[in-house]
Amino acid sequence: xxxxxxxxxxxxxxxxxxxxxxxxxxxxxxxxxxxxxxxxxxxxxxxxxxxxxxxxxxxxxxxxxxxxxxxxxxxxxxxxxxxxxxxxxxxxxxxxxxxxxxxxxxxxxxxxxxxxxxxxxxxxxxxxxxxxxxxxxxxxxxxxxxxxxxxxxxxxxxxxxxxxxxxxxxxxxxxxxxxxxxxxxxxxxxxxxxxxxxxxxxxxxxxxxxxxxxxxxxxxxxxxxxxx
Amino acid sequence: xxxxxxxxxxxxxxxxxxxxxxxxxxxxxxxxxxxxxxxxxxxxxxxxxxxxxxxxxxxxxxxxxxxxxxxxxxxxxxxxxxxxxxxxxxxxxxxxxxxxxxxxxxxxxxxxxxxxxxxxxxxxxxxxxxxxxxxxxxxxxxxxxxxxxxxxxxxxxxxxxxxxxxxxxxxxxxxxxxxxxxxxxxxxxxxxxxxxxxxxxxxxx
Numbered sequence: 423x424x425x426x427x428x429x430x431x432x433x434x435x436x437x438x439x440x441x442x443x444x445x446x447x448x449x450x451x452x453x454x455x456x457x458x459x460x461x462x463x464x465x466x467x468x469x470x471x472x473x474x475x476x477x478x479x480x481x482x483x484x485x486x487x488x489x490x491x492x493x494x495x496x497x498x499x500x501x502x503x504x505x506x507x508x509x510x511x512x513x514x515x516x517x518x519x520x521x522x523x524x525x526x527x528x529x530x531x532x533x534x535x536x537x538x539x540x541x542x543x544x545x546x547x548x549x550x551x552x553x554x555x556x557x558x559x560x561x562x563x564x565x566x567x568x569x570x571x572x573x574x575x576x577x578x579x580x581x582x583x584x585x586x587x588x589x590x591x592x593x594x595x596x597x598x599x600x601x602x603x604x605x606x607x608x609x610x611x612x613x614x615x616x617x618x619x620x621x622x623x624x625x626x627x628x629x630x631x632x633x634x635x636x637x638x639x640x641x642x643x644x645x646x647x648x649x650x
Numbered sequence: 651x652x653x654x655x656x657x658x659x660x661x662x663x664x665x666x667x668x669x670x671x672x673x674x675x676x677x678x679x680x681x682x683x684x685x686x687x688x689x690x691x692x693x694x695x696x697x698x699x700x701x702x703x704x705x706x707x708x709x710x711x712x713x714x715x716x717x718x719x720x721x722x723x724x725x726x727x728x729x730x731x732x733x734x735x736x737x738x739x740x741x742x743x744x745x746x747x748x749x750x751x752x753x754x755x756x757x758x759x760x761x762x763x764x765x766x767x768x769x770x771x772x773x774x775x776x777x778x779x780x781x782x783x784x785x786x787x788x789x790x791x792x793x794x795x796x797x798x799x800x801x802x803x804x805x806x807x808x809x810x811x812x813x814x815x816x817x818x819x820x821x822x823x824x825x826x827x828x829x830x831x832x833x834x835x836x837x838x839x840x841x842x843x844x845x846x847x848x849x850x851x852x853x854x855x
Binding site for chain 2: 635
């Protein structure tokens with residue numbers, strides 16, 4: 423079964439591609455959506471923390487790909503629903519693409535042929551929606567990631583794998599902890615060959631909770647709870 | 651760069667909605683700024699009180715009839731429905747169908763950051779007016795009361811966002827009952843944040 427990945431220029435993609443390389447995992451197709459914006463510069467402290475988490479936040483995705491002589495198809499936009507990308511994946515022989523970001527998948531891309539796998543930073547069904555790790559850290563002092571096959575609804579797809587993580591001991595949750603937990607889960611899914619096994623679990627659609635972007639007051643309580 | 655003031659209600663949040671995406675971490679000082687900002691508004695409101703339960707009871711039948719319009723697939727006034735729902739919460743009579751309706755409004759609010767004066771039975775707005783503060787006040791109280799009961803952070807999160815809107819529009823709230831409701835909502839919000847901070851063993855110096 424052929425598996426590819428769609429990368430962007432964000433920190434999540436940096437963690438995904440660097441960890442795939444570190445673990446000698448070769449995927450069947452690599453797409454890079456590259457708007458040319460390589461993001462901000464990071465302090466030495468953040469870079470150090472990212473390296474401790476298994477990836478270097480200061481290295482752009484395109485640089486990692488070129489340095490490791492990896493073939494990739496590059497688009498000059500970051501939009502998962504762009505017609506050029508849809509055409510490309512339609513003609514690919516890939517069964518599953520690992521999704522890293524680039525918007526909410528609409529019907530056209532979902533029906534293009536390949537399926538898309540998301541690494542959502544929350545244990546569903548209890549943590550669906552946005553910024554779930556902050557809520558989970560307040561509620562349970564830990565958080566988790568669910569890998570699932572994406573469908574038209576929000577975080578309701580069939581579950582491939584779930585992994586729990588202890589809360590971090592630093593404040594860089596958006597920049598480092600989020601990419602760290604997602605990429606660790608991605609490596610588990612691939613190394614355990616869970617995509618090929620195709621034993622996916624249907625979600626309980628009646629139970630669960632959907633969260634929205636966390637308010638800065640609660641975000642501060644969550645982060646302060648990590649470093650107290 | 652860290653702002654000296656609590657920055658999420660400095661400009662009119664109805665005209666320029668806050669997205670809250672990737673908000674920066676500022677440490678302990680941020681929570682102090684937040685508390686100061688809320689307390690400043692509380693202090694500016696006269697020290698009057700109303701019994702919310704009695705206040706809502708006065709229009710209960712009228713509000714209930716408005717709620718029944720949803721089943722009749724008619725349009726309804728948001729304020730009356732919200733008062734009806736708050737009444738049900740305060741009287742411990744919140745049925746599953748009422749909570750489902752509250753959650754629909756919350757999802758709607760999160761997408762638009764606005765509450766319109768009236769909606770149809772599918773909770774689609776059929777008015778362009780979103781500037782009636784009373785609607786925000788009652789939904790804020792609904793969310794805080796639900797948080798008190800269930801400890802579900804989803805509700806406290808929405809209350810914080812609605813109260814940012816209300817405090818950013820403080821100079822537009824002149825009705826004395828609205829002001830008292832705002833005071834109650836802010837006090838309850840602060841109380842719940844304080845409880846949460848203590849529960850997590852955090853110290854705000």
